[in-house]
Amino acid sequence: MDNLIGIDSRVEEVNTLLLGVGVDDVHFIGIWGMGGIGKTTIAKVLFDRISHQFEFSSFISDVRRNVETSGLVQLQKKLISRMLGKEINGWDFDEGAMKIRGFLRLRKVLLVLDDVNHSDQLDYLAGKEDWYGFGSVVIITTRDAHLLVKHGVVRRSEVQVLNTNEALQLFFQHAFREGYPEQSYCDLCNQVVKYAKGLPLALKVLGSFLHGRDIPAWESALAKLRKVGNAEILRLLK
Incomplete structure (x- = not known):
């Protein structure tokens, strides 16, 4: 678990x-x-x-x-x-x-x-x-x-959303499995966590999706997510 x-x-x-x-x-x-x-x-x-x-x-x-x-x-x-x-x-x-x-x-x-x-x-x-x-x-x-x-x-x-520290921990758990991101990924991680607004499902799904992908793939994914309205995030993630 x-x-x-x-x-x-x-x-x-x-x-x-x-x-x-x-x-x-x-x-x-x-x-x-x-x-x-x-x-x-x-x-x-x-x-x-x-x-x-x-x-x-x-x-x-x-x-x-x-x-x-x-x-x-x-x-x-x-x-x-x-x-x-x-x-x-x-x-x-x-x-x-x-x-x-x-x-x-x-x-x-x-x-x-x-x-x-x-x-x-x-x-x-x-x-x-x-x-x-x-x-x-x-x-x-x-x-x-x-x-x-x-x-x-x-x-x-x-139930309240995760605070920023909790959100980062959960995202790291799914995006990097073990350990913490390289310095080059830190700003992108913060952007993802800010986008997810402390919602655990979003953090888990985004982390799993981005796991093992290079920086251009992360940037592309974030660009697409920014075009999506907040009301649609869960529907699209699911």
Whole structure:
């Protein structure tokens, strides 16, 4: 696994949302921010660190994409199959929600729903606090803070971009793999980092793309990037 630059402080910020509340409470935690900023990575690291404390744990990744490709009922089936350890035949949204609630309500559960973009996904996959046993934690990552507010998720953490030092470290990690750039690349590195605006996905993709390329290739890539509007950076990088 990559050396996760800047991740510890961001995971700790989310983890503090779990502090100062009763051990018998059910905790809904929201992690939100723009695409590519590292929400999924934060959720995965936190999941790995605390999942051993729960009777049942499940990380449902790419909720938005899975719903778009297969539908919400299919995602309910995936979650329930993990719970029961076997495949379950079809139903509608409401029946699926009842099955999920029936399994969760007497258990201490850790559930992560990653990249949620519609309130139906929360209503039919996560439900409310009364779906869960005491001490359960539900973590939701999303680009839309309003979804969290609408669902009543009070404990929310907005993920911030990397600072300049963190951004340089992450970019070096992908552009040079080991060590630091030669002096002749330093100014170009600073230009790339300035362009990426602290966005981890942009730094990783640009670093990997520029790895092993000569200075003219770097200059050409930067010239092309400068023609692209900020709103399109993630679409093009992906």
